[in-house]
Amino acid sequence: MRLPIIYNLDKGLSNGTTSSIKGILTSANLISASFLGVFCLTCDRLAQTAACRRNRVFAALLDNFTHGIIGSWTWAVVLGGNLNSTKNLRQIILAGILASCMDVDHFLAARSIHLKDATSLQQRPLFHMTTLIPVIAIISEIIICASGLHRLHYFPYLFTLSWFSHHIRDATRRGLWLWPFGSTPPVPYGMYIGLTLVLPFLIAILMSITGSPIHAVELHRVLHRVGGIQQV
Template sequence: MQGFYSKLDSSPGASPLLGARAEGLPVSLALETEKAQALLQTFSSASLLASAGLGVFCVAADHALQLWTVQHHLWLRAALDNATHGIVGLWAWAVVIGLRKRSDVYEVLLAGLLASLIDLDHFYMAGSLSLKAAVSLPQRPPLHCSSLIPLLCLTLRLIMWIGRLKDAWCSLPWMLFVSMATHHVRDAVRHGLWVYPFGNTAPVPYWLYVSTTATLPHLCSVLMYLTGTRDVISTKHGVAIDV
């Protein structure tokens, strides 16, 4: 992943786009060219390799969770399972935004934390801090309802708009989407997706879980492009996402 590249270098050799602008290319056409380049970079070789690595990690982590030692220690199994949720979430978000600055590292760590914290609703539902009670619930806890994902993301976006939060936070709803979606898809292998008010789907085939997790960052990148989130980051902060 190449992460972010600076657009502050005005030398034509530093960027074909900037060189084109220097030659008098209309600003609107230059911006459209830049958008197209950002979209193509979403499927760069580095990004695709990172996504493939994410899929391999999913398989390796799930095999590790099947080890006898892990299966016979409840706390160890729960800790490793939750850690896997977190790593998958942060890895997926790292593919979306790239890693180049220290702030990018903090951002992907936050994505991983969000993916892990979802499981706290098990204890809320159990009304106890007992791990045995938390993993033996008669029904699924609230944050595991997949219908909440678009609702929470849109609500967060609305709150940001009402509060006029800085554009630096414009990707936060997308981070929440990736963190929750990766968690839900992974859980769906065993329990299916809980889509209120329609109920639970059949368990998701394992191959579909791995492929969905690996392609989700690219889907998110395309949606961010279509909704203009990438444009806001690029225009306001002098950087363009290059994953």
């Protein structure tokens, strides 16, 4: 399955939007999302066992592994479960890496490579600021459009999905950090599972509505047109 391109430079959003969204909400995608929910429940139940709680290293590795698999799995749902393409596999792996390596900010904030220091912070580190996600996504979109790297059109969506999936899982303990407005109460566990299952469909629908990547081509033209005017 390939995500449909439903944006036309002359006509804008086509009447195919509804059919494109139906193409995303396939039975295969819904089944895959359901198994993702089972995976989340299994890993979280394992993390609550006495053996896991006694071993700080194993607990941290399990938590990070779970974040990574959720990131990869949700992006695979966005792609319709198409694993036959090398490009798709690279994207799925990248989604997992982004979702898991976000925790490196614990070590950066602690200024230490020791796990005990990284997990004993009094405040949440920078990458766990949820309001940072749209900022990075928008900046990356502008850079991609301005530089004409249209083959990377998917990155702002992939980044948003990867980091937000990490944030909502962590939010079951401490809520979402919405700087400068403060933090939300802890997210109920059932809501976390629901958001995790819905997130890839929301991202896929957003990509269809925005017509990625064709809209990036048009924005690239506009930016260069403006740049040419300023130079004159």
